[in-house]
Structures are given as structure tokens and as C-alpha cells.
Amino acid sequence: MRSRYTAFVLRDEKHILASWHPKSRPKNLNFDDFPVTWLGLAIHRVEQGGPGDVLGTVEFTSTYVENGVLCALREVSSFVREDGLWFYLRGDCQVDRRKVERNAHCPCGSGKKFKRCCLLTTRPG
Numbered sequence: 001m002r003s004r005y006t007a008f009v010l011r012d013e014k015h016i017l018a019s020w021h022p023k024s025r026p027k028n029l030n031f032d033d034f035p036v037t038w039l040g041l042a043i044h045r046v047e048q049g050g051p052g053d054v055l056g057t058v059e060f061t062s063t064y065v066e067n068g069v070l071c072a073l074r075e076v077s078s079f080v081r082e083d084g085l086w087f088y089l090r091g092d093c094q095v096d097r098r099k100v101e102r103n104a105h106c107p108c109g110s111g112k113k114f115k116r117c118c119l120l121t122t123r124p125g
């Protein structure tokens with residue numbers, strides 16, 4: 001789960017797709033369409049997912065800036081274990097979007113103004 005988050009941050013498409021269950025796996029991920037700056041991951045709840053389980057559930061919130069908007073994605077992800085490996089099956093998510101003032105401190109914690117930091121790097125074109 002955490003390794004998937006890291007893979008998203010690093011845009012490691014190979015790892016993300018490899019850990020996706022074949023039943024629900026997309027053909028590819030269009031990272032270039034989504035200029036995103038990841039800010040953090042908070043795990044709220046883990047159910048099952050232990051050595052003796054075949055199913056696991058993780059509820060988490062990941063925060064990021066996309067296209068100049070601060071987003072908090074809350075998701076309940078389902079994982080299934082096959083041949084000793086965990087695969088991401090599906091997720092139910094909702095995204096909270098909040099506009100950040102151009103002159104406010106950037107939510108990434110850089111100490112810079114938003115317009116000089118993640119607003120610049122997450123604007124397409």
C-alpha cells in the first residue's frame with residue numbers, strides 16, 4: 001500500500017501496474033496528463049491484510065496539488081493476495097478540492113508563496 005503511494009510519487013508506472021490485480025488493471029497510466037505534486041499520505045484504518053489473510057482493506061488520505069488546486073483524496077482500497085503477493089483490486093474514493101490563494105504559503109511546506117512553488121509546477125503548459 002505504502003509502496004504504491006511511493007510509486008505514484010516517483011511515477012513508477014511499472015510498479016503500480018504490477019501491483020494492480022489483472023481483473024481491474026488499466027492498460028497504462030497517463031501521468032503526463034496530470035502534473036501533480038504529492039504532499040503526504042495518512043493511513044486511517046487497516047483491516048485484515050495479515051499473513052493469514054487473502055483480503056485486505058486500507059483507508060487512507062493522500063494530499064496533493066493538481067492544476068493549482070489542493071486536493072485531499074480519501075480512499076478505501078481493497079487488496080487481494082494471490083500466490084503470496086498482494087494486489088490492488090479497487091478503491092472507492094472521494095476528492096476534496098480547495099483553492100489556495102496565490103500569495104498564501106504553499107501547502108507543501110516549502111515556505112515559499114504558492115504562486116512561486118506548487119502552483120507553478122502543477123500548471124499544465
Ligand SMILES: [Zn+2]
Nearest residue numbers: 106108117118
Ligand atoms: Zn509547494
